[in-house]
Amino acid sequence: MQISYVELQGFRKLARIRIDFNDTITLFVGANNSGKTSAMDAICAFLAETHSFTTNDFTLSNWSQINAIGEK
Structure with missing residues (x-):
């Protein structure tokens, strides 16, 4: 099985991204802190x-939802 892409949402500073993988090699290129x-x-x-996972792995904008789940 080969993974062709992944979608990430709400992980650290990554609000929502999609990473498409090449058949042979995939490079991540970007500015510092990107x-x-x-x-x-x-x-x-x-x-x-x-x-x-740790609490630092979740985007700050999701904390109110996380707290609401914890209060239930």
């Missing part, structure tokens, strides 16, 4: 069996 490392960390988190 989300390259965050995108890679999100992909690794879903592929690794031992990774756990």
